[in-house]
Amino acid sequence: MPFDMNLVQRGARLRRSPFFNATQRYGAQAYTVYNHMLFPICFGDLEEEYWHLINHVALWDVAVERQVEITGHDAFAFTDMLTPRDLSRCAVGQGKYVVLTAEDGGIINDPVLLRLGANHFWLALADSDVLLWARGVALKSGLRVNITEPDVSPLQIQGPKARELVRSLFGEAATNLRYYWFFETALDGIPVVVTRTGWSGEVGYEIYLRDGSRGDALWERIMEAGRPHKIRPTGPSDIRRIEAGILNWGADMTLENNVYEVGLQRLVDEDKRTDYVGRDALKRIKAEGVTRKLAGIEIEGDRIEFNATRWPVKAGGETTGRVTSAIWSPRLKKNIGYAMLPVAHAALGTAVCVEIPGAGERKATVVALPFLDPSKEIPKG
Amino acid sequence: MPFDMNLVQRGARLRRSPFFNATQRYGAQAYTVYNHMLFPICFGDLEEEYWHLINHVALWDVAVERQVEITGHDAFAFTDMLTPRDLSRCAVGQGKYVVLTAEDGGIINDPVLLRLGANHFWLALADSDVLLWARGVALKSGLRVNITEPDVSPLQIQGPKARELVRSLFGEAATNLRYYWFFETALDGIPVVVTRTGWSGEVGYEIYLRDGSRGDALWERIMEAGRPHKIRPTGPSDIRRIEAGILNWGADMTLENNVYEVGLQRLVDEDKRTDYVGRDALKRIKAEGVTRKLAGIEIEGDRIEFNATRWPVKAGGETTGRVTSAIWSPRLKKNIGYAMLPVAHAALGTAVCVEIPGAGERKATVVALPFLDPSKEIPKG
Secondary structure: OOOOHHHOOOOOOOEOOOOHHHHHHOOOOEEEEEOOEEEEEEOOOHHHHHHHHHHOOEEEEOOOOOEEEEEOOOHHHHHHHOOOOOHHHOOOOEEEEOOEEOOOOOEEEOOEEEEEEOOEEEEEOOOOOHHHHHHHHHHOOOOOOEEEOOOOEEEEEEOOOHHHHHHHHHOHHHHOOOOOEEEEEEEOOEEEEEEOOOOOOOOEEEEEEOOHHHHHHHHHHHHHHHHHHOOEEOOOOHHHHHHOOOOOEOOOEOOOOOHHHHOOHHHOOOOOOOOOOOHHHHHHHHHHOOOEEEEEEEEOOOOOOOOOOOEEEEEOOEEEEEEEEEEEEOOOOEEEEEEEEEHHHOOOOOEEEEEEOOOEEEEEEEEOOOOOOOOOOOOOO | OOOOHHHOOOOOOOEOOOOHHHHHHOOOOEEEEEOOEEEEEEOOOHHHHHHHHHHOOEEEEOOOOOEEEEEOOOHHHHHHHOOOOOHHHOOOOEEEEOOEEOOOOOEEEOOEEEEEEOOEEEEEOOOOOHHHHHHHHHHOOOOOOEEEOOOOEEEEEEOOOHHHHHHHHHOHHHHOOOOOEEEEEEEOOEEEEEEOOOOOOOOEEEEEEOOHHHHHHHHHHHHHHHHHHOOEEOOOOHHHHHHOOOOOEOOOEOOOOOHHHHOOHHHOOOOOOOOOOOHHHHHHHHHHOOOEEEEEEEEOOOOOOOOOOOEEEEEOOEEEEEEEEEEEEOOOOEEEEEEEEEHHHOOOOOEEEEEEOOOEEEEEEEEOOOOOOOOOOOOOO
16 A cells, blocks of 8 residues: 555655655655655565665665755865864765764764865765755855755665676676765766765665656666666665664764764864864863763663664663664664663673663663674674 | 554654653644654644634644754844844844845745843744754854753644633733733743744644643643633644745745745845845845745635645746645635746736646636735634
8 A cells, every 4th residue: 555645744845855756656665754855764574674685685765865065166175174074085086974063062964975076075964954054154154165955866775786786787887986985977878976885784885866857767777777686675774774883863863962972983083184163172072081972782681663762771760871772683683772871881791771661671781883793794694 | 543653753863742642642643754853743634623723722732843042142143143034123022933044045944033031032943953054153153152952842722712722821911912922931830931923824822831841741731721612632734824825934935935035025124234144145136036936826626635746837838837835725615825936927817727746737826815814704614
């Protein structure tokens, strides 16, 4: 039965992806909203989609990763000012996973940044209006930049067969890509950017469509090429991204958090020579140390359902922390996730108590991240 | 049957209103997402909710109208810089419907602004991250301000019995309120702000809850006091707001539009003495004139369903405009709405052609706004 859009939408306020009609044809069963756009999150059973991702290849409509495009005379200087990463180390043709920081060090967003030219950048966004942030910052910056949302809509192709699939679509140019690098090309005349990136911990690529009128054509072309590899449209897999230790902005980190709390300090290039928004705050936070940390946790007992709220973590009857994500891993046969905990409770091996609303308390233990080491051979089920 | 949250939500990324549990108890049937928060949009049949609103009183969970709070030494100067309205004419205790403008004159948001103190403002937001915009603008402004999202969550009480209801809750202080004025008070110890505002064209008030832990208590207190007036929780009524000529940011206007295109030029105080973001652009746009305008339209023929996309408006086989909102008014027994049209086609009485996806073309006519004059006695059905 087709999904009843009236359950999530009223009027024309929410945008539709160029792949929307395709996702409807292929039976999307649920849509959330992300960057003011409808986002297909499930086409069937979530665990089945997970096994498909780790054994075959999955196609995700992630057009909701809206881009902010920064161009103009001072585009490099301006973009470099938005992030603690040193963009002088990012070549044209290269991407970086970055955080954008507020003046207090809070995380505004954690996009994939692509450098398309000396003064030409895209930020592929998590769910916050960086277009407004960047235009506000630019206002009195004295820098000459153009900041827009271009007609660019990514798809993700993730899973062990992704490599063969992109080879058949784009040849060795795709399979030769190093992690986070990209190239610009066309597929049957459809302009795209192909990146070696993804949100799964599996081998993966993203195809950034550069002409919204060609969504259906690109989708069907990929589905056709993927048939020998059993390609299947699914939602992004939270099970798999949590196994891989990947964070979800809005759930596992927000504007209220900084990189030192959530374990993303690798995204701060401390020897960066140029100034950026939040630099003083991050320096101070690092010197003073944080009071809470996002930790990996394993929750004992039977299979849990994916948390829809931030479950309380209790100590001595008090709520001392919050579970930000927690889910059953069918492969590890464990309940895994993250919790924001006081540093005193965040050391490996610490026993904590998680309260699942309506389902009582569970023992849990702080464990190392990621849950699955991508360098190890992993039984694929 | 309770609404299956998995249809719109995955994980704990989306926030829940302090009234979320109440909306679940009272049988919300659909939730959209607005300002990263779940928003109950329907508790039953939309037309039944409409008739209830115009004959009795309805309670809406609009906690999604997130606030940006601006305080600090320069809060007045800073807030005044964000909008073309002259805030020197806004007294403490008074509110204003405002637009926030980008440097190119685009509409960033159209909040209700409340002035709680000489240097204390709230902006009750439509669906864009003004918190990020304002913090970006503040960065190099040289002004001393604090910009945060406070623990404030509005409810709307709308309909002809709203006046009696707020009298029973808050006494004459509420019924004496002039349009857009407010006062701070407490109800059974629950801290609230009561405003004479709303999104319905009916008599209406908003109750801004200032303590998220008391959502359930406030909701039940209002429901109890409303029982003699047949109060009922519903979603906001698009039928009623379109009848009243009210616009919905994201659908009827976006960052791509300016006040002169969408008929909100009354929100520009041209004699304002202080500078604000977008002033030069608006001056230029006004002098040059706009090329397109949002017009009222009546669409001929049978009852239409509320548009979920921007329907094309055609002239000579070409798409020349877009319907932004269109809906059946059971009271007017007409299909009414708005369309963004080239100025040459936007004059009253112009015949245009609307293409309803999957349902063919319809004749339509440009008509005056609003569809219902609030000053006239209107048959209430």
